[in-house]
Structure formats: C-alpha cells, structure tokens
C-alpha cells in the first residue's frame with residue numbers, strides 16, 4: 001500500500017519567496033528543462049525543478065535544509081531557457097535569502113535587515129551609538145586632538161579607542177550569530193540529505209568534513225562554478241573583484257590592528273602608562289602611501305568600487321524576463337559601493353587637507369563598516385558563509401555535479 005504523506009503548506013513562505021524576487025514561482029509547469037540545462041546540478045535528484053515544486057507547495061522546512069538550494073550560483077541559465085518565464089534561478093535566490101533569515105537570530109533584526117522600510121532605523125543605530133558612546137566616554141573630539149602635529153588623522157576626531165569599543169563587540173556579535181546559525185544549518189542539511197537519499201553517510205564525520213574544506217575553498221577562490229555558467233559567465237570577474245576586495249581589506253584591517261596594539265604594548269613595556277604615554281606614542285594611522293599594506297588597502301578599495309559599479313550596471317541593463325533584482329540585491333551592492341566610496345573618499349579628502357570634510361566622510365565610512373559587520377549575518381552577504389559551508393558539506397557527502 002502506498003505510504004500516505006501529509007503536506008503542510010506554509011503560505012507565508014510562498015509570500016516571502018514572492019517578495020524576495022521569486023514572484024514568477026507559480027508560472028512553473030514542471031517541464032524539467034531547468035534541471036537539464038543547469039550546468040552544475042547533480043545527476044542524482046537534480047535541481048532546480050524539484051525546488052520549484054516544493055516552493056509552490058510552500059514546503060519551507062524542506063527547502064531551508066536543502067543543500068541543493070546553496071549549490072546553485074544563480075547564473076540564470078535555467079531562467080533564460082525556462083519556457084514559462086518562471087525564473088527558477090531567482091526563486092532559488094529568494095529561498096536562500098529566506099533561509100538566511102530563518103537561521104539568523106535575533107529574528108527581529110533579521111526582519112529589519114530584509115525590510116526596506118526599516119533601512120533608516122538600521123542606519124540610525126550606528127549613528128546614535130557613535131555619538132552617544134563617544135560623548136559619554138569623551139572619545140569623540142568635536143575639537144580634534146592632533147596625534148601628530150601638522151598631520152590630519154581620522155583618529156584626532158574619533159579616537160581609535162572609540163572605534164574599537166564599538167567594532168570589537170559588533171564583530172563578536174556577528175561571529176556568534178553565524179556560529180549558532182551554522183550549527184543548526186549543517187545539522188538540518190545532513191538530516192534532510194539522509195532522508196531524501198542524496199547521501200549515503202548517516203552521521204557527520206567532522207574530521208572528514210573539515211578535510212573537504214581546502215578543495216572547496218580553492219574552487220571558490222578560482223570561481224570555478226561561475227565559469228561553468230553559460231549566460232552570465234562574465235559575472236565571475238565582478239564577483240571576484242568584490243570577494244578579493246573584501247579579503248584584501250580584511251588583511252589590511254587585521255594588520256593595522258595588530259600594529260597599533262602591538263606598538264602600544266611595546267611602549268607600555270618600555271615606559272608604562274598604557275592609556276597615556278603608550279597610546280600617544282604607538283603607531284597610529286595615517287601610514288605612508290609608500291607602505292605596501294597601504295597599497296593593498298587602495299587596490300582593494302578600488303576593486304570594491306569598480307566591482308560594485310559594474311554589478312549595478314549589469315543589474316540595470318539585464319533583461320527583466322530572465323532576472324529580477326530584489327531589495328536584498330540592491331542592499332548588498334549598495335553597501336559595497338558606499339563602503340568603497342566613503343573609504344577612498346576619506347583618504348582623498350584627508351590627503352587634500354580638508355579636515356572637516358574628511359572627518360565627516362570618515363564618520364559615514366564607520367557607519368557603513370558597522371552595517372557590514374552587524375547586519376551581514378542577516379543579509380544576502382551571508383550567502384558567502386552559508387554557501388561555502390553547504391559546498392563543503394556537498395563535497396564531504398559526495399554530492400557530485402553532473403559531468404560534461
């Protein structure tokens with residue numbers, strides 16, 4: 001006798017997918033063209049047709065734990081070939097966005113980050129935080145206190161203490177949100193893959209899971225999956241520019257952080273007075289333009305700027321029948337653009353000697369950096385982390401892409 005299966009459609013989920021760019025979902029008539037043309041779908045239980053069916057049934061629980069949703073790189077090959085214009089690539093993108101919100105906590109912040117009406121409130125949080133903490137601690141100097149005579153330094157206005165008092169807890173908060181979300185994510189991925197017969201391993205061997213990481217990381221760094229796409233293979237270049245830009249700036253920030261606190265600690269050991277003499281005589285920015293780390297910072301900033309500009313142009317000129325740009329897409333590309341503009345702008349205005357203007361642009365830059373740190377676990381940018389983990393899981397579990 002056939003087994004009875006009870007389906008529990010989540011109507012709210014269907015609405016959410018609609019809102020996030022998957023508004024063509026119901027056009028699908030399940031022909032499977034998309035699964036055939038997808039260049040990276042496995043032979044065994046290929047995607048995205050089955051995800052289209054699950055999504056139109058509102059099976060949210062099944063989809064948030066579906067590893068295949070994350071193997072999709074939204075190249076759009078399937079959307080171009082779909083005879084019904086159902087844009088399966090965008091539907092999968094909308095499901096990923098929903099899954100990021102599903103795994104992130106606190107939920108209220110996740111909802112805010114994905115709601116355009118809440119954008120002013122999200123921006124107001126760091127503005128108020130910097131002003132209030134800066135005024136209470138006295139670390140925000142409306143009358144700048146020069147660290148180096150005759151040299152404009154952003155630290156004269158916002159003490160580096162103030163920046164770190166706010167950014168270290170913010171960064172830690174984001175890391176904790178990611179770790180908690182990923183713990184549930186991997187557990188769900190595995191339960192679902194076992195249940196659906198996509199994998200043969202029953203329990204996760206964490207050592208082997210971690211050993212699968214280097215191969216996947218190399219694939220990501222080389223953007224191999226993007227280059228398998230037919231329709232949007234040129235997207236690999238801009239995506240790489242933004243990824244390498246972020247990696248470069250991450251290295252630069254870490255390096256200058258270590259230099260500042262390392263030199264401060266060395267001064268403290270020699271002279272004592274950590275918050276006075278040692279702070280004053282530590283190696284503060286600005287650093288010489290001849291410093292190779294500064295070159296890396298500038299090149300990374302330019303990569304972010306050019307990458308985000310080309311991404312915006314591509315989104316504006318793309319055929320709307322094949323791809324739609326959601327609020328989540330604009331939020332991400334807009335934030336990358338503003339980070340680059342304010343970062344490079346703060347440097348150029350400083351070099352031009354425009355003290356008031358450079359302090360203001362630097363403040364805007366700090367607001368953007370706060371938005372990047374604090375809201376990334378809830379925004380589309382989190383796909384960088386979730387997709388990496390899902391790809392490692394797929395590699396570990398032997399979920400192979402089809403061979404040409």
Ligand code: SF4
Nearest residue numbers: 028029031032034082
């Ligand atoms: S999304 Fe389009 S191509 Fe895929 S099954 Fe549905 S109708 Fe066919």
Ligand code: SF4
Nearest residue numbers: 038072075076078089
């Ligand atoms: S968007 Fe590209 S990777 Fe994603 S399902 Fe469609 S063809 Fe496959």
